[in-house]
Amino acid sequence: MAYDPSIYRGSAAHYRIGRPPYAPQLDDALREAAALDGAGRLLDVGCGPGTLILRLARYFHEAVGVDPDGDMLLEARAAADAADPANVRWVQAVAEDLPLAAPGPYRLVTFGQSFHWTDESRVAEAVYDMLEPGGMMALVGHAAAGRPVPRNPGAPPIPHAELEALVTRFLGSTRRAGLGTAALRTRTAQDLLSDTRFGQAEVVVVPGIPDLIRDSDSIVAGYLSMSWSAPHLYGSRLHQFTDQAHQILDSADPDGMFWDWAGDTEIVVARRRNGVAAEGPT
Template identity: 45%
Template sequence: MTGDGWEWDETLYAGSAPHYVVGRMPYPPGLAEVIGEALGLDGTGRLLDVGCGPGSLTLLLAPLFEAAVGVDADPGMLLEASRRARDLGITTVEWVRARAEDLSDDLGSFRVATFAQSFHWMDRSVVARRVRGLLTPDGTWIHVGATTHRGAEGADPLPHPRPPWDRIDALVARYLGPVRRAGRSTLPGGTRGSEEEILRQAGFTGPTRIEVGTAPVVDRSVDEIMAAVFSLSGSTPHLFAAELPAFEADLRRLLIRTSDDGWFSETPHGISVLLWRP
């Protein structure tokens, strides 16, 4: 149980890892350049990516460090992360299955710890204190705020239709109910905020904020949009149980009706990077 009453469980992203890799838009390569320049990274030191998922951020930043450790509680995510590292020929990353709350001093010390779309799932006060103890005196906590499963709203013309996200959300609610699901729990008020207050209470100072501009328009297929839906904690495949085939068929029909050629276009969201010092 976390300090604010939300209880994590192992089914949160169960079965979503292969969909995550396909359905999430990648971080722009410029994100690594911005972080590297801001911190003067030179290929030395170690990176700790907490709640690393399939390694999307870990593998982007790993070349900036001597070594990296990606930590996640979901074995499927780590399997995908390890596979992607092999495909990219990156051999400097160690993948560790653990909850962030259980991070141990045995991992050693780190120049940078990163959290991307993950901190809100944790007992944040506990994790902030543990991670602060793992950072070197000149280290940095990096919080990456991003939305990668869907693009920004807008009315400007794009090469293909925008995905019908409002109707997709309504379809999910028709099958799973109006209150957002999250593993065995629900999130009637959405995910939690107040990260800045928690980090200050743990002894961090800052933040320094860096905004990374939007990437070019991305074209996405029906299968990629479906994977994006299944990559979300509120619509992971297992939540649909026996109704999964029916939902999948309804979702595919909705998407095909929206785009004659089966393609969609979206403008990725910008990315916020917050730098905190211990």
């Protein structure tokens, strides 16, 4: 699919505050799975505001974040300034421009909720060649469907049904994405990878945060961070949407504090199988 630069237009500023974090044990799971020891290089594709790369950079000699959205990269740079990792650099590019945009070799290539935005098979094959021998690709995301829900920690759950109905009233029932509508996925990433040189991928599940409590502002920001509810889609009615979203939250809980269960964190792990070194400068 061709990249549409408007998919997250206006979302970047809401992303860090609005999205629930990945599982705390994600770092350990990746360290173990990819045998990370402080050496080698990380490539984080579709890095957004630096969510994954700024957690993981410390386990590498160098880390490279790639994203086509300039506003996301601005947020990432600001977060990096606060966290002060000396070994991170940023590249504005689409995944389809790999390997040229950010040549290998890499020990680990991550995609945090971003692989589905790319021309997946072609990008997977490019990444395969960019991995060092024994290197790994990891597709990271939240997984709630079909998984056990932890015990409610004592705050009301986010009224997603009402909030999503509000989005539908404003934007219609077909999920929007940029200038068009969201593409329907017909295959899982695992299924798709099985037809690439990666072959059979493994799924690792790391327990999510069972007692995450978030306030109304961060919940509304979460909606604005989604491609299907991004600020640009509301046009001049953006404030009407956010006001009505706050009203829904106020009537669900006047204290404005909600339990967010985003699910466990799922990692689809795919490994470079042969021992042939990846090409390209280091």
